[in-house]
Amino acid sequence: MEKISVNKFYKPEEIEEKLTKKWEREKIYSLKSDKSDPKYYVLEMFPYPSGEPHMGHARNYIIGDVIAKVLSRKGYNILHPIGFDAFGLPAENAAIKNGMHPRESTMANIDRMRKALKRIGMSYDFDDEIITSDPDYYKWTQWFFLMFYKMGMAEKKEAPVNWCNSCQTVLANEQVISGRCERCDSLVGKRILSQWFLKISGYAQRLLDDMKLLKEGWPERVLTIQRNWIGRSEGAMVDFKLSGSEGISIPVFTTRPDTLFGVTFFILAPEHPLVDKIVESEDYKKEIEKVKNIISGQSDIERGSAEIEKIGCFTGRYVINTLNGREVPVWIANYVLLEYGTGAIMAVPAHDQRDFEFASKYGIPIIEVISPDGESHRKRSAAYSGEGIMINSGKFSGTSSEKGRKDVTSYLEEKGIGKFYVNYKLRDWLISRQRYWGAPIPIIYCEECGIVPVPEKDLPVLLPYDVDFKPKGLSPLFYCDGFVNTTCPQCGGKAKRETDTMDTFVCSSWYFLRYCSPHNDKAAFDSKEVDYWMPVDQYVGGIEHASMHLIYARFFIKVLYDSGLLKFKEPFIKYFPHGIVYLGGQKMSKSKGNIVNPSEIYNKYGADALRLYILFMGPADSPVEWSDSGVEGANRFLNRVWRLVIKNIELIDNIKSTHNERNDPEYPGKDIKDKFKNMKLSRLEMELYRKLHQTIKKVTNDILVRFNFNTAISAVMELVNLIYKYQEEVPDSKKNTSLVKELTWKLLILLSPITPFIAEELWLKAGNTGSIHRVRWPDYDPEIAREELVTIVFQVNGKLRDRMDLPVDTPAEEIKKHVLSSEKVKHYTDGKEIIKEIVVPNKLVNIVVKS
């Protein structure tokens, strides 16, 4: 037990360092209790160890930590783990820059990060941390890859892929943001390469359908991002026969089968493999080569912008629109993309703006087939893409466009030339990377046997240490003979290893499973533990992962569910995206130089002030502007709490020895409520007692239900302000020490998840033993929290004219009496006819008069 000494001043630097050690010694960081308690899995997205944690990290982890700490105190068995997403480009680029080996650099960064996390009082059990670049971990990442491979969910295929010239590697679609590399921001080009993909596109519909399981726990805006990314659209797949070549037909996807009669030409993407096959005449071949050259010189961004001029050329061939037997010319054009749909389109210039511009430029006929009013409009200056009535459409003329889509589709199905079709924008997930710092893809290429998966018993395929890891277009492992050359596990003959490594998003798609049994060396995870802990109850992390990690992880879990390994379909029941921290109106970032490092703050004011301010600065899910004076305010509040509590402790100690008859040395009392009932409390004391219970109610609800940490803190501030009022207005000899004790203890408990250090220090200073972080979270008594008096607002015609404090639940008739006798109200109602009197119990009265 520590005794009160000279402690007039709050010195965070002294107490925080001391308590960090105490907590580590006493294992206060682990919030696991007992499997008989209800479980709760709180998880924050684990960090890339690219250096010291930044403010965004701090916000993320502090939010998760407060939730975990409160729930643990409410009797939950809490899993609140930490680890490091250690493979990948950021770590590797940083290593190259520093001239260090990625492993050393990563481990050094992890060390700094771990220290910082401990320093800000996070409740992580570091004995259970995981590092994805450890062979113990990536062995199982490789194991999952093999599982996907065996299920037919991983495949090597040739496709146009995104190539980042600066990172010297391919990227997944999700890692290309507006045509630029997610990591280095340089322009991304296209290459046709043979790469490994995970077949996420087959799960598009399931990813959409299962969103209904997330409706409660995920913000709508995140689901919208995913919905947009998956990009479902309904329509028809229609076959167009190539004229003059028996048996060749080209399918196209359209969302508007109702416009089929308006097709006047047909376009293939310039890269479409059919282009070279179908062009016969040498003249056309030359012309096409010319146009293709121009188009391939256009970057993806250029081609993706609507402003760029549409160019193309005729191929000399025709296709037949089976619906009306019309023969239409086949063109190539820059605005048709190989990746989307079938890489070919039917062009309807009257009803598609792009087709309209193209047809106008090249003099292709325009036939109107949808009319808003059923009339034919000879000339238009733009395409009409709205709904209307089908015209010039044979037997379908007169049908509404909505109905026409269905009717035409049925007709196509009957005739066997088309079918209802759902198209998705979601592409397969490209996971190979031509970089060193990642988990090697466990595949062997044998001259005899072809692609051979590495047998499970040979895992992990170790990433060799001694490699020239600088990116050079091909994986650095390709130049590492000791790694590449191997023998075929099937025939024993000479073979070569796959030298690409896996996208780090593969590592992070299952880490939350590993946390359930982090030391298991027999399997990726222990099913019993996963069945107990998973799914994650509360996930916290940046929204920038909405269409990356959060989609990949959902997909991964669905595949594992299908394989029978898991019993749940969604990994994260609730997801809370924290807002970005800004400085000077811009997102804090190293490259812009507008950084406030959390360490600057905790070195100056202490971790508690950092935590308090981060939570107080605004709603946790909205972006906030960093303010230095805001931190000072937080620090001022903590000083205020410190002085208040120290004074209260002294008061309690002094009066204990003078046998004040109102003093009750027992704490916690068996039945606090009865105790106070039998005591005569002054008006202010009653108010304080009530405020305490209201505060407990509000803080608990704001943290656990509303995620409004800022209002939870302002409620505690109000309580502190009121206790100060008591301390200053009432002489010590007249103070009720039982109440002071009750207020002081509970104030500290309410603060303890938010500002763990100061709460613990004051708790100990007051003579308590153990740790405040093991004390049960207080309940509130609704009866005590209930106000006795309530301000009733008197309105006339909806305008506030007077108000009065009346006992709660005063009957309507009595309130009305007060209202009608109010001079102020009379002033507005005298001589006027009262039409209506509205009485809202405990709120207001509104007198409606004729004016």
Added chain:
RNA sequence: GCCCGAGUGGCGGAAUUGGUAGACGCAACGGACUUAAAAUCCGUUGAGGUUUUGCCUCGUGCCGGUUCGAUUCCGGCCUCGGGCACCA
């Protein structure tokens, strides 16, 4: 272009179910304490008006509607942020 958010004092924000707009904090100003400063404490702080210790009018992006009553609900617009995007 389509989809999702948001818009409240000098600033961050609060108002949880349609019922007192501006809680809590920051900044600013005035005062107390001090030789002085820091720290601390007290007071003022949406705008305008006024017969000034009280009261009145206006006020939650803009216009309109529903309602006894709207920051909150509905319709239309504006601005900002975000997602998708020559996506067929």
